[in-house]
Amino acid sequence: MKFSHRYPLRKWRVLGTHLFLATLGVIAVVITMHPWAGQADDGDTSRLDRTLVNVLRAGRFTGEVEATLEARLGRRIDPRLADLGRLLFFDTAVGLYGDNACAGCHSPARGFGDTQSIAIGVQNNGIVGPNRVGARNQRRSPLVINTAFYPKLMWNGRFFAPSGDPFDNSQGFTFPQPEGTTQFPPNDPTVEYLLVAQAHIPSTELVEMAGFTGTAGTIGPRFDQFDDGDGTPVPPPAASGFRNEPIRQAVLERFNAMPEYRKLFGKLFPEVRAGAPIDFSMFGRAVAEFEFTLVRANAPIDRYARGERNAMTESQKRGALVFFGKGNCVACHAVAGKSNEMFSNFEMHNIGVPQIAPAVGVGLGNVIFDGPVRTRTLDWSRSLAIRLIATNSADHRCATWRCNRRSSTTAHLRGWKMRSATT
Ligand code: HEC
Numbered sequence: 188m189k190f191s192h193r194y195p196l197r198k199w200r201v202l203g204t205h206l207f208l209a210t211l212g213v214i215a216v217v218i219t220m221h222p223w224a225g226q227a228d229d230g231d232t233s234r235l236d237r238t239l240v241n242v243l244r245a246g247r248f249t250g251e252v253e254a255t256l257e258a259r260l261g262r263r264i265d266p267r268l269a270d271l272g273r274l275l276f277f278d279t280a281v282g283l284y285g286d287n288a289c290a291g292c293h294s295p296a297r298g299f300g301d302t303q304s305i306a307i308g309v310q311n312n313g314i315v316g317p318n319r320v321g322a323r324n325q326r327r328s329p330l331v332i333n334t335a336f337y338p339k340l341m342w343n344g345r346f347f348a349p350s351g352d353p354f355d356n357s358q359g360f361t362f363p364q365p366e367g368t369t370q371f372p373p374n375d376p377t378v379e380y381l382l383v384a385q386a387h388i389p390s391t392e393l394v395e396m397a398g399f400t401g402t403a404g405t406i407g408p409r410f411d412q413f414d415d416g417d418g419t420p421v422p423p424p425a426a427s428g429f430r431n432e433p434i435r436q437a438v439l440e441r442f443n444a445m446p447e448y449r450k451l452f453g454k455l456f457p458e459v460r461a462g463a464p465i466d467f468s469m470f471g472r473a474v475a476e477f478e479f480t481l482v483r484a485n486a487p488i489d490r491y492a493r494g495e496r497n498a499m500t501e502s503q504k505r506g507a508l509v510f511f512g513k514g515n516c517v518a519c520h521a522v523a524g525k526s527n528e529m530f531s532n533f534e535m536h537n538i539g540v541p542q543i544a545p546a547v548g549v550g551l552g553n554v555i556f557d558g559p560v561r562t563r564t565l566d567w568s569r570s571l572a573i574r575l576i577a578t579n580s581a582d583h584r585c586a587t588w589r590c591n592r593r594s595s596t597t598a599h600l601r602g603w604k605m606r607s608a609t610t
């Protein structure tokens with residue numbers, strides 16, 4: 188009795204369950220037939236995802252590097268210090284000649300890089316970007332974003348942390364002369380990070396920021412034409428034979444003479460509030476703090492590695508497999524360990540691209556600096572390079588030294604045409 192009574196009921200339940208499953212099935216089929224359907228049900232895609240996830244995992248690429256910044260600093264970013272650094276980054280007072288700021292070459296509109304294939308420094312026309320005209324440097328301005336994570340700075344890696352870690356000053360920071368190994372010694376509490384040390388350099392560069400006023404007759408005849416008498420005179424070299432430290436002191440004199448800056452520095456440095464002069468490490472700490480706010484590593488490949496499977500298209504995923512797999516780009520454009528997921532092993536390589544730059548002086552043509560270059564970090568193209576079809580971006584192509592070759596003639600014609608020579 189009990190049985191006969193229960194059977195029909197169970198049949199209905201079974202049928203009901205099947206109908207329910209069948210309906211789900213129909214809905215699923217309809218969903219996957221729609222163009223907006225996710226790719227998760229596609230066998231090839233899930234195989235591609237499985238392979239790529241394993242390849243990224245094996246290569247120790249996590250996509251998390253941006254989030255590690257404050258742990259690496261050992262503290263939170265100080266927004267007030269960063270804001271002071273922002274003011275300094277955009278202030279032409281940092282250059283004795285008075286017409287160029289960090290942002291003149293590292294422009295926010297260009298990822299804190301440049302549209303010019305070779306940087307234009309002092310005696311510029313006051314414009315940033317494609318219409319900038321003025322004295323050429325000999326190299327392109329790289330991007331400042333993410334440089335917080337670079338253990339070696341500059342095209343040839345000549346500013347570096349011997350510890351291999353830009354956040355670790357236990358072995359000091361090494362620069363070429365005159366700073367050498369002594370200016371930023373181990374465990375200096377005022378120069379904790381490589382970027383603090385780097386910020387000591389740009390204002391000392393004559394062609395970048397300091398200008399040539401007062402140098403006629405002191406460097407060499409080829410340079411005399413650049414002394415146009417404008418701006419603050421560049422002080423003579425110190426006993427070491429170098430001007431870097433005298434120039435830094437001259438820049439500090441300016442800042443110490445400005446009540447507004449003394450007040451701003453005083454808010455952050457109690458010694459300044461108590462009357463002590465602003466020193467260059469304070470300048471460097473503020474600028475570096477601003478640069479720490481310019482850390483961005485959220486390209487599709489980063490998001491994908493963090494688990495967002497639809498952050499990349501299928502062709503991008505296949506490109507990534509080539510990049511991390513049989514293309515072995517990752518051998519140089521490294522992500523693991525001390526490369527901090529920056530797509531560079533920070534080693535020097537000669538990949539057969541000569542650097543061609545204007546020679547110093549009007550009408551002298553170009554010079555070739557051949558030599559190994561630091562592996563580019565692919566920041567222009569954190570995602571583009573992964574697609575392996577990076578050639579559709581003019582800026583991207585221009586980011587290598589190869590670009591100098593293409594544009595060196597125009598660079599030469601337009602560059603080094605100093606204001607004194609044209610007016
Ligand atoms: C005249 C243009 C110019 C100005 C002004 C300038 N830079 Fe640069 N910057 C460059 C160039 C060019 C390089 C690469 C030079 C080299 O490798 O020899 C560079 C390199 C750098 C790097 C290293 C990037 C890397 O990929 O290794 C950082 C960081 C940087 N500059 C920050 C600054 C700061 C901070 C200031 C202001 C205090 C500044 N720059 C002023 C042109 C400029």
Ligand code: HEC
Pocket residue numbers: 510514515516517518519520535536537538540560561562563564565566567568572575577583584585586587588589
């Ligand atoms: C032997 C080391 C090495 C290998 C392997 C390598 N690269 Fe590079 N790559 C470099 C160096 C060094 C540069 C910088 C060249 C220069 O500035 O002149 C560079 C530059 C680049 C740039 C230009 C980046 C920019 O900012 O303009 C791209 C893109 C690039 N590589 C992609 C790749 C891809 C894709 C592969 C694999 C197919 C690859 N690289 C393999 C060393 C390497």
